[in-house]
Amino acid sequence: MLKRMSYSSFPEDVLEHVFSFVQSDKDRNAISLVCKSWFEIERWCRRRIFVGNCYAVSPRMVIRRFPDVRSVELKGKPHFADFNLVPEGWGGHVYPWIYAMATGYPCLEEIRLKRMVVTDETLELIAKSFKNFKVLVLSSCEGFSTHGLAAIAANCRNLRELDLRESEVEDLSGNWLSHFPDTCTSLVALNIACLGSEVSFSALERMVGRSPNLRTLRLNRAVPLDKLANLLRRAPQLVELGTGAYSSDLRPEVLSNLAGAFSGCKELKGMSGFWDVVPAYLPAIYPVCSGLTSLNLSYASVQSPDLIKLVSQCLNLQRLWILDYIEDSGLEALAASCKDLQELRVFPSEPFGVEPNVSLTEQGLVCVSEGCPKLESVLYFCRRFSNDALVTIARNRPNMIRFRLCIIEPQTPDYLTHQPLDTGFGAIVEHCKDLRRLSLSGLLTDRVFEYIGTYAKKLEMLSVAFAGETDLGLHHVLSGCESLRKLEIRDCPFGDKALLANAAKLETMRSLWMSSCSVSLEACKLLGQKMPRLNVEVIDERGPLDSMPESFPVEKLYIYRSVAGPRFDMPGFVWNMDEDSALRLS
Amino acid sequence: MSAPLEHDYIGLGLAEASSMEIASEKLTSSSSSSSTLSTEQNSCNNNNNNNSNTNNNTNKALLDFKETELRLGLPGSKSPERKPTNNGVSVSLFGKDIENSSSKVYSLSPLKNIVSGAKRGFSDAIDGSSGNWGLSMNGKSEADLCKGAVLYSPRGGGLDEKNKIIKETSVLPQSPKAAQEKKKNQLPASNEPASAPAAKAQVVGWPPIRSFRKNTMASNLAKNNDDDGAEGKTGSGCLYVKVSMDGAPYLRKLDLKTCNNYVELSSALEKMFSCFTIGQCDSNGLPGRDGLSESRLKDLLHSSEYVLTYEDKDNDWMLVGDVPWGMFAGSCRRLRIMKGSEAIGLGMYHFFFFFIEISVKNPFEV
Numbered sequence: 001m002l003k004r005m006s007y008s009s010f011p012e013d014v015l016e017h018v019f020s021f022v023q024s025d026k027d028r029n030a031i032s033l034v035c036k037s038w039f040e041i042e043r044w045c046r047r048r049i050f051v052g053n054c055y056a057v058s059p060r061m062v063i064r065r066f067p068d069v070r071s072v073e074l075k076g077k078p079h080f081a082d083f084n085l086v087p088e089g090w091g092g093h094v095y096p097w098i099y100a101m102a103t104g105y106p107c108l109e110e111i112r113l114k115r116m117v118v119t120d121e122t123l124e125l126i127a128k129s130f131k132n133f134k135v136l137v138l139s140s141c142e143g144f145s146t147h148g149l150a151a152i153a154a155n156c157r158n159l160r161e162l163d164l165r166e167s168e169v170e171d172l173s174g175n176w177l178s179h180f181p182d183t184c185t186s187l188v189a190l191n192i193a194c195l196g197s198e199v200s201f202s203a204l205e206r207m208v209g210r211s212p213n214l215r216t217l218r219l220n221r222a223v224p225l226d227k228l229a230n231l232l233r234r235a236p237q238l239v240e241l242g243t244g245a246y247s248s249d250l251r252p253e254v255l256s257n258l259a260g261a262f263s264g265c266k267e268l269k270g271m272s273g274f275w276d277v278v279p280a281y282l283p284a285i286y287p288v289c290s291g292l293t294s295l296n297l298s299y300a301s302v303q304s305p306d307l308i309k310l311v312s313q314c315l316n317l318q319r320l321w322i323l324d325y326i327e328d329s330g331l332e333a334l335a336a337s338c339k340d341l342q343e344l345r346v347f348p349s350e351p352f353g354v355e356p357n358v359s360l361t362e363q364g365l366v367c368v369s370e371g372c373p374k375l376e377s378v379l380y381f382c383r384r385f386s387n388d389a390l391v392t393i394a395r396n397r398p399n400m401i402r403f404r405l406c407i408i409e410p411q412t413p414d415y416l417t418h419q420p421l422d423t424g425f426g427a428i429v430e431h432c433k434d435l436r437r438l439s440l441s442g443l444l445t446d447r448v449f450e451y452i453g454t455y456a457k458k459l460e461m462l463s464v465a466f467a468g469e470t471d472l473g474l475h476h477v478l479s480g481c482e483s484l485r486k487l488e489i490r491d492c493p494f495g496d497k498a499l500l501a502n503a504a505k506l507e508t509m510r511s512l513w514m515s516s517c518s519v520s521l522e523a524c525k526l527l528g529q530k531m532p533r534l535n536v537e538v539i540d541e542r543g544p545l546d547s548m549p550e551s552f553p554v555e556k557l558y559i560y561r562s563v564a565g566p567r568f569d570m571p572g573f574v575w576n577m578d579e580d581s582a583l584r585l586s
Numbered sequence: 587m588s589a590p591l592e593h594d595y596i597g598l599g600l601a602e603a604s605s606m607e608i609a610s611e612k613l614t615s616s617s618s619s620s621s622t623l624s625t626e627q628n629s630c631n632n633n634n635n636n637n638s639n640t641n642n643n644t645n646k647a648l649l650d651f652k653e654t655e656l657r658l659g660l661p662g663s664k665s666p667e668r669k670p671t672n673n674g675v676s677v678s679l680f681g682k683d684i685e686n687s688s689s690k691v692y693s694l695s696p697l698k699n700i701v702s703g704a705k706r707g708f709s710d711a712i713d714g715s716s717g718n719w720g721l722s723m724n725g726k727s728e729a730d731l732c733k734g735a736v737l738y739s740p741r742g743g744g745l746d747e748k749n750k751i752i753k754e755t756s757v758l759p760q761s762p763k764a765a766q767e768k769k770k771n772q773l774p775a776s777n778e779p780a781s782a783p784a785a786k787a788q789v790v791g792w793p794p795i796r797s798f799r800k801n802t803m804a805s806n807l808a809k810n811n812d813d814d815g816a817e818g819k820t821g822s823g824c825l826y827v828k829v830s831m832d833g834a835p836y837l838r839k840l841d842l843k844t845c846n847n848y849v850e851l852s853s854a855l856e857k858m859f860s861c862f863t864i865g866q867c868d869s870n871g872l873p874g875r876d877g878l879s880e881s882r883l884k885d886l887l888h889s890s891e892y893v894l895t896y897e898d899k900d901n902d903w904m905l906v907g908d909v910p911w912g913m914f915a916g917s918c919r920r921l922r923i924m925k926g927s928e929a930i931g932l933g934m935y936h937f938f939f940f941f942i943e944i945s946v947k948n949p950f951e952v
Contacts, residue, residue: 115902166798275802299799300803348795349803351800439794
């Protein structure tokens with residue numbers, strides 16, 4: 001323990017108490033840099049750790065520095081793994097972390113993982129290592145089965161949260177839910193929406209019945225609608241509900257029963273699920289519409305008129321996820337009714353169709369940008385756009401912080417002028433000064449990157465596909481975007497030059513992904529050798545790298561900063577470009 | 587080799603303009619190694635040329651040159667030496683685009699700043715082959731960089747258990763889903779990058795939709811069609827309705843959108859039921875036979891045993907053939923081949939089927 005300097009007028013425990021009010025990681029990190037004694041005090045009292053890239057640091061290092069952590073959040077695979085761009089087996093294994101923490105953090109209470117490979121063995125280890133385990137969130141994870149869930153259910157006596165959002169779970173049996181002991185009454189949140197097969201409904205009912213603190217319940221598709229009313233009556237205190245299949249034979253008593261049950265849910269703020277919707281049953285939720293702030297209808301294949309009827313009753317809506325069945329007319333109605341709307345996501349109902357199947361165009365988004373003054377987060381899939389529309393949106397909503405536009409056909413120009421969409425996106429970055437996240441699409445030249453580099457000073461994450469013409473594009477971004485943390489690029493003509501010229505920038509970012517670009521193996525090696533604090537990983541499934549000419553472009557490149565050095569779990573198609581491996585290759 | 591330059595790219599505005607101009611010209615002239623380049627670009631390429639030539643014989647030099655050349659075309663476009671990537675599918679897509687470049691190529695808005703003399707462009711920044719490349723270290727000099735490199739020796743003693751751990755599973759697709767994607771991407775090496783596919787090719791991971799959503803939507807459409815086309819009819823590319831036949835042990839499904847009129851519906855239904863072998867005769871005394879030829883079936887059709895009916899949106903059972911095809915297809919929820927004795931009162935018989943005996947090994951996929 002460091003000797004406390006005499007000029008420090010605050011005793012340690014006072015400082016510790018003060019620090020406990022500082023929760024943000026950034027601020028905590030700043031505190032730890034003030035002086036050595038503050039560093040020491042802070043590290044002993046840090047309770048929550050967020051590691052944005054599980055390979056950036058080793059579990060041993062984390063445990064060594066922060067000895068008494070209660071909550072850990074880890075992220076594994078790069079974002080493009082969501083779209084199958086990262087081959088199976090790439091990595092993101094969480095087991096080494098759990099193994100280390102089993103001894104290092106016996107008091108661990110919360111584990112949150114995103115895009116990681118979690119095995120049943122891992123879940124079993126969690127279940128038996130942490131006596132006070134409370135929260136398990138597995139977001140877009142894979143590699144485990146319902147057996148692992150059974151272990152968690154059986155052993156975690158004080159489990160509060162089990163959230164499997166969008167994970168891929170091997171469904172071996174729906175019985176796992178029955179492994180929760182009858183004495184377990186602590187459940188606050190349960191999300192099993194991603195499970196394919198039926199869970200034991202009676203076990204579910206009993207569970208819901210004995211959990212007075214249950215606030216979030218997201219059912220899976222297999223839970224039929226006629227059972228929903230029963231569940232709701234047992235849990236009228238629910239704040240977030242995800243329905244199961246929202247369809248049933250049309251029987252009047254089901255509808256009235258359901259409507260009655262919903263009327264009893266006075267606290268309901270968010271709804272999701274809505275698979276296989278039969279529109280005739282939608283009126284059942286009218287009683288709760290006015291209280292809803294979040295509505296996820298993105299799996300509901302319902303036509304615009306029914307959607308409009310529903311959405312125009314949700315006057316306090318802040319977040320809406322919906323399919324493009326809503327069409328421009330529906331978005332117009334949305335803009336007129338939901339003045340508190342902050343986040344809108346419109347997903348494509350038929351993304352692979354050649355012809356548009358619905359009338360959803362840029363007009364819909366323009367309308368919403370005009371009518372909803374608080375709109376700050378947008379994800380929009382559509383088939384055409386124009387610079388004018390983008391400029392209008394930018395001018396309407398300078399408060400935009402997340403803007404992701406996906407024009408379905410790559411390199412689609414402005415449909416009015418046939419020009420690239422450079423000026424449109426340029427307007428977005430110019431007017432929306434607090435923009436943190438941006439995804440581009442459509443026909444784009446180097447010019448858009450010039451705008452981004454010039455204006456997007458707060459931009460933290462940029463996604464680029466089928467855009468740009470020369471390395472200048474990439475150079476603009478790397479040299480201009482001061483806050484850039486994550487950059488992901490696919491199918492762009494960017495090569496070695498910009499990358500090498502901005503090598504130092506890469507150490508200030510979390511990660512860079514480039515696939516189907518023109519970065520040569522040679523440049524990767526150079527980067528790997530010269531930048532020891534970067535892991536330069538080449539992913540190439542075409543064959544061994546030593547048979548590939550140096551000037552050949554690599555398939556995929558993932559560069560991330562790390563203090564842990566090259567990782568040890570790389571599969572055969574991933575190579576680290578540091579000195580040793582480079583020598584081995586040549 | 588050019589001496590290491592102090593690389594300050596803040597003032598790159600002028601040079602950018604020229605590079606962009608060059609880029610657009612290269613794009614229109616469909617990437618050839620020589621083109622109307624400015625002096626900057628020329629000198630760079632000449633440098634590359636010289637480097638390659640000193641090390642290799644002429645043929646290889648040409649190859650090297652082509653390979654080291656900044657590829658300014660779209661990825662995967664015309665570059666014969668380049669091996670097809672796993673995104674081979676996307677290659678064809680772009681090949682097509684490149685060929686139709688006239689429609690896609692936009693004219694650059696007139697550039698406001700013309701390059702005056704800033705020789706220090708990208709082209710001079712890096713000189714790969716000599717290793718003497720300019721890392722922009724925000725003001726640090728090359729010397730500092732080298733020192734830094736020495737201090738940070740590669741970490742991790744366990745580099746021996748290296749990166750070449752070949753896990754079997756790593757190259758094999760684990761899930762059927764992954765296998766599907768892999769199949770789509772791994773075009774054979776002989777695939778011509780520039781040939782545009784007749785149908786629209788699917789690019790991996792585009793549009794960017796998570797697998798969970800893709801799978802859910804796919805089964806959504808299927809389920810909707812299960813409801814006899816009640817939901818999700820608009821916009822879906824198929825309209826499956828259940829077809830039941832009185833006396834049959836199971837139903838079949840028919841995509842109404844594959845038919846354009848009643849005649850086609852009739853022949854579709856014929857085909858569907860002609861796969862059944864005949865074991866018995868009907869009361870008309872027609873001899874039994876293995877297999878059923880079309881003409882035979884047609885004969886049977888004109889016996890008046892069966893009637894084709896459908897259930898419409900209002901749940902009423904109607905006789906097929908009264909209304910125009912479009913109206914019928916839009917309101918039909920299921921079909922029923924009704925026994926003639928039950929159909930009394932429905933008027934004229936339009937369609938006739940004779941179902942005798944089923945001897946089908948596999949359930950058919952619809």
